[in-house]
Amino acid sequence: MTSTPSHHPSLPFGLRWEYDFWGPVPAWAATPNIATIEALSRQHLGADNLSVEFLAGGAFNKVYSIMIPSNNISDPKSYVFRATLPVEPFYKTASEVATLRLLRQCTSLPVPEVFAYDCTTKNELGFEWIIMEKIPGTRLKDLWPCMNLEQKKIVIERLGQFSKELREKCKFNAIGSLYQRTELSEGDLKVSVATDYNDFVIGPIVNASFFAGKRKPLTKRDRGPYRNDRVYLLALLKVEMEDKKLLLKLTSDKRAAGIQKAKHESLESDETDEDDDAEDAPEILENIQQLLEILPSIFSEDMQTEKFVLHHHDLNRSNIMVDHTTLEITGIIDWECITTVPAWEDTYPKMLLGEDMEEQPDPLVFGETDECRIERWEKWENTKLRKISDQAAGSGANNDKDACDKRGFREQLYLLEFSTKMVKDWIIEYESNKKYK
Structure with missing residues (x-):
């Protein structure tokens, strides 16, 4: 079940990694050409008269709005073109397309229709991309x-009704990411797990x-799919x-050679990466x-x-579109x-997570600015x-x-880079509770 990565001589085109307080974040080393986006949109949407404008940028993507005039001037056709960074080449785009198509095929969840896509960077744009339906409405966040x-x-x-529908209609026999069977290589198909939907399989996880x-990506990674949560x-x-082992080796090699930068471009250190992080490794x-x-x-x-x-x-509220009336x-x-997940990981929407508060606080007044009062009201x-x-x-x-124990264990993996003390404290508390059970 182990997927062996390709050892690229350098980072994929357009991708670089930056490091902030929370760890590594992807950044754009090149910007998608908007004229090329227009050409691809005309080709795949069959429309000569269209316009493309930059809409937004996320952690992995740049999103563009495609407008095609219609006979009804007040109701032009709208689409979204999304260019994505090759953080997990092929697999991220392929699994997202498969997930959207399965959801539209098997559930009533309102998700975007995919009209065209390219899971590779071997195209005019140089990036993986998707053309999809532009969902109407207003962001719940607003x-x-x-x-x-x-x-x-x-x-x-x-x-909650959508969550129930997902649990009832989208059940699988493994943890991993969804793919259309025809998209995967022979090697990936050998380890993939069949689903109740003939066109789809569970394959390597995109996480x-x-x-x-x-x-x-340069280490040996078992990317599944996994038959149980312990694996x-x-x-x-x-x-x-x-x-962390690779980090220590690279740092040791640098010091032994007496140079400030790693020898290979693909492993070249950012100031906040290897030199600083190696101390905590x-x-x-x-x-x-x-x-x-x-x-x-636990498992x-x-x-x-x-x-x-x-x-x-x-x-979260940014990913939910609603009719404002x-x-x-x-x-x-x-x-x-x-991805598919075990039941213990399938909890509330991200925006509802938090501690319970049963006693109602004093209602907020119009224009309230007291952050503590606002926080208490939101918690209630x-x-x-929930x-x-x-x-x-x-x-x-x-x-x-x-x-709860399984979620607690999983949370420690998120905290490893953030605070080794918090992880240690959790381990001590868990072992103490186990000892006196």
Whole structure:
């Protein structure tokens, strides 16, 4: 089940990595040519008269609006062209297209229709790209601050119904990413897992934990698919371990050679990368080893019989489009890096996560600026909205002790780069609780 990466002599065209407080983030080393985008749009949409404008930029993408005039001047046809960075070449684009197509085929979730795409960089643009439907409506983010609790309940109840539909209609036998069978290579097909939908299979996972930064794609990565959550978590731990081992080796080689930069362009250090991060690497490796020792006590070795479900891990107010008058959800967007997950990882939408607060605080006054009062009110509102979500979804958010332990363990992998102390404290607390059970 191990996918061996190609060892590129340099980073893929257009991609560079920067490092902030939270770790590596992708950045554009080249900008997509808008004239080429126009030409591709004309070719694949069959329209000579169209205009293209830059719309927005995200972590991995640059998004452009395509407008095609129609006989009805007030209702031109609108599309989205999205160019994407090759952070996980081929697989990220291919899996997103497959996910969108399966959702449109098997569910009522309002997701964009894909009209054309290229999973490779071997095209005129030099980047992977997708042309898709432009979802009508307003971002929930722009309406939320002005909505009252009853209005918010309408949206959350609908999201809960969509969550229930996903759990019932999109069940799979492995953890990984969705692909159209015809897209995968023979090698990937050999390890892929069949689904109930003949055109689709579960293949290598597309997850930032496996590709973020310049080093991870150069290490040996088991990218699945995985038959149970224990193998999945083991793969996550090992990719972090291999990343830190490579970091220490590169740093040692640099010091031994007495030079300031790595010899190879693909491994050239940013000021905030290898020199600084190498100091924390031994402590991170120690944490990883301790987590590996704990792993068997939380994740069973037996093959799980449960099904795995699609989960939109980044379901926030920016990715939900609504009709501003009816509050009906018109679209759910940003399905890149979405994978199948075990039940314990399928929880509330990102915007509803947080601690419960049962006692209602004093209502906010119009124009309230006190951040503490606003935070308390939002915490109370979210407590109410989580209950609405539970009712609509037909189940709670998997809050039994085993699920909480598994989510707690998973969270430590996110924290490894951020705070080794927080990880150590969690390990100590877990082992102490286990000792006195």
